[in-house]
Amino acid sequence: MINSILRFGLIFILLILSQVLLFSNIQFSGYINPYVYVMFILLLPIEIPSWLLLILSFTIGLIMDFFSGSPGMHSSASLLAGFVRPYVLRIVSPRDGYEPNSDPSMVTYGLRWFFIYTMLIVLVHHTALFYLEVFRFTDFFRTMLRVLLSSFFTIVFIILIEFYRRGK
């Protein structure tokens, strides 16, 4: 228990630091802004109580808001991602169900499963985030392009990090 709190605390800090110091500084036109910190919501254990999942995803969003000076944007988007996660897990569940006490990781369930799982949650998060940021429906398709491009890069980075985690 204590062990896993420490582990997820470390992941939490590392993801926030890498987001703030590295990924938020990618200024490659306005179209590609990967938000890799969503990975924290992805990695939490499958059997986590959903109230804790909601509070943790709200917290990481709120901290991102403090860093980017955008009150409420990240918190509401990642809260939504935390809210849909149980439903996504149900949709993508493997044929024989999930193993007890396991993490939703690539090692346990394979690359294909992890890719679909990541894609769904990242798309939900980024759609909410970018439309909340613009807060209007003019340029609807341009915002959608930003969502798709940024999601693509976020997914690529998350899968790369996951490969690195497996290598250890």
Added chain:
Amino acid sequence: MRSLLNFLARYNNLIIFLILEGIAIYLLATGNTYHNSLFVNGIRGMTRGVEEKINNTRTYLSLRDINDALAGQNVALKNKMETMVKKENPLFFSYTDTIYQQQYIHSSAEVINNAVNRQKNYFTIDKGRLQGIQVDMAVVSDNSVAGKIVGCSENYSVAMSLLNLDFKLSVRIKSNGTFGSLSWDGRNNREAILSEIPQHIIVNVGDTIETTGYSAIFPEGIMVGTVSDFEKTGGDFYKITILLKTDFRKLHYVDIIGNLKKTEETELEKLFK
């Protein structure tokens, strides 16, 4: 009562979700307009240490560019001083001029946090209320428009960047004086859109665009950029693309310009609204 408890137990996730989402939407709705209330004063203080470290590194890496820009500004100022001193007749020069009143007050600041890749970009500067910065002062970088102050704490201020969908600026074409409205369309951080220029006006690629001074925030004649492209749209107006003079990715040192007579002007204008 029992059914109520059952209901709460069954939908507790949805309820927590709705409460937290309500908090987030509340922050979103109020935080953007009253930028100085919560975020600038209180909580952002926690993240400021990290931001300053990032900024220190970034400034150090681009010292050469900054030095070049400062040297260029120095030369320009020296030239200006030269012409001014030459112009005045030394015999009739009076240095206790009581008619002249200073209208604009300048001070310089350093940008410590900046973003260009969002749709509503803001940047933070390292001077605040104690250094005389107030809301609605103009922010100018190397004599071209950068933004305006929207919130101050004691030692820091947040400015709305020109690269913000909510930023509007009254500008004119320098060669013929026609004025229009400049805004950013969120696409490219080097370009902005000038609208409301009627089609009978002759526009050329390369024309200089500068501020009008109608807004009581920006002084007259501060350069914004040059015309890079224009097209005739369906209405009576052009859609003119402006290449911005300021490169917002390299914003380091800015000048803050305050209008000392702003209250007088706005009070007077309020009478006729």
